Amino acid sequence: MGGTSVSAAKDSSGSKANGDSRQLDFILLNGLAGGIAGCAAKTVVAPLERVKILFQTSHSQFVHYSGHWNGLIKAARDIQTSYGISALFKGHSASLIRVFPYASINFLANEQFRSAVITSPEKETPLRRFLCGSMAGAISTFITYPLELIRTRLAFEIAQRNPSSWLDMLRKIYFEGHLYQGITPTMLGILPYAGTSFLTHDQVRDLLRSPTFAPYTLEAPSSTRLTAFAQLSCGAVAGIVAQTVSYPIDILRRRVQVASVVGTQSGILETIQRIYLERGVRGFYVGLTIGYVKMAPMVATSFYVYDRMKRFLGLIE
Known part of the structure; x- marks a missing residue:
């Protein structure tokens, strides 16, 4: 009896250890899939992101391009001509x-939030999907x-003759005491963005899996696996809606993030007032066209690569 008890205890302990090991492997592999997906998505749109930031921050050298329908092309050409094609990827390593x-x-x-909050099909509601995405976005953004x-x-x-490296900029920001400069509006923005992005993606995915669209959007003979085009479409719609x-x-x-650089450091309310006085309501949508052009392929690539990486790593069928 004693030997049986000891053996059972060892089996139980071994099963628990194996279970913990599998859970850790799942977390690491899932994180790896997400990280690769994010890098692939950012690389696809890096030049667009560079121009968008220059427009959003009203950079004196490029602000005159932001009001034109072809301002994106002109600004990108100006950067490439003046500073070389690598300038379109400045800041990309960071x-x-x-x-x-x-x-x-x-x-x-x-x-993880989905497994904790959405514990049954009946609880798979738009609100719960939104909350899970928002919380995930807030945590990843803060860290x-x-x-x-x-x-x-x-x-x-x-x-600049000697452009800063990301380590140079890290030291500069650290000694300025500005490591979390602009964190408040960023957190306010990421909650609706991340929540809307995950929610829209999942809602569109469910729609494309419905009997109406399934013959055109699912890979045969699977009843859940979307085609590449359908997957990319889910992400593109999610990116456009979340960006808006x-x-x-x-x-x-x-x-707010560049305020200390241009010498106009002020609070959120003062910054809102300054943007409004400069351009009115339109000032809050400067570069939105670039945002659409950027977000559709970026979010599409992100969700698509994430799904494909999970399959490759054996996390899903």
């Missing part, structure tokens, strides 16, 4: 250093925010 942990935490946290600030400050730099909802706050946070 972006990748930030986006890998951000996307990793974001996707992983959303999965990686200093790297986001470094990327924005690097992208804002234009004419959160864009004014995105403008505000960019302006």
Whole structure:
């Protein structure tokens, strides 16, 4: 009897250890899938992101382009002609250093929140999906925010003989005491953005799996696996909707992030007033066209690569 008890205890302990190991493997692999997805998405749209930041922050050298329908093309050409094609990717290394942990935490946290909050099909409601996405976005944003600030400050730099590296900028921001400069509008913006992004993606995905669209959107013989085009469409719609909802706050946070550089450091209310006095309501939507052009392929790539990486790593069928 004693031997049997000891053996059972060992089996129980071993099963628990194996279970913990499998859970850790799942978390690490899920995080890896999310990180790779985020890096792929950011690389696809890096030049658009550079121009968008210059427009959003009203950079004196490029602000005159922002009011034209082809301002994106003209600004990109100006940067490429004056500073070389590599200038279109300035700040991208810092972006990748930030986006890998951000996307990793974001996707992983959303999965964990979903498993805790949505415990049955009946609880798979739009509100719960929105809340899970919002919480995941808030956590990942707060943890990686200093790297986001470094990327924005690097992208804002234009004419300089000795351009800052991301380590130079990190030291500068650290000694200025501005590691979390602009965190308040950023957190206010990420809640609706992340929540809307995950919610819209999941809602469109469910729609495309419905009997009406299934013959055209599902890979045979699967009843759930979407085709590549359908997956990319889910992400593109999610990016456009989320960008529309959160864009004014995105403008505000960019302006706050570079305030100490341009010498106009002020609070959120003063920054809102300054934006309004400069351009009126339109000032809160400067660069939105670029936002659409950027967000559709970026979010589409992010969700698509995340799903494909999970399949590749054996996390889903």
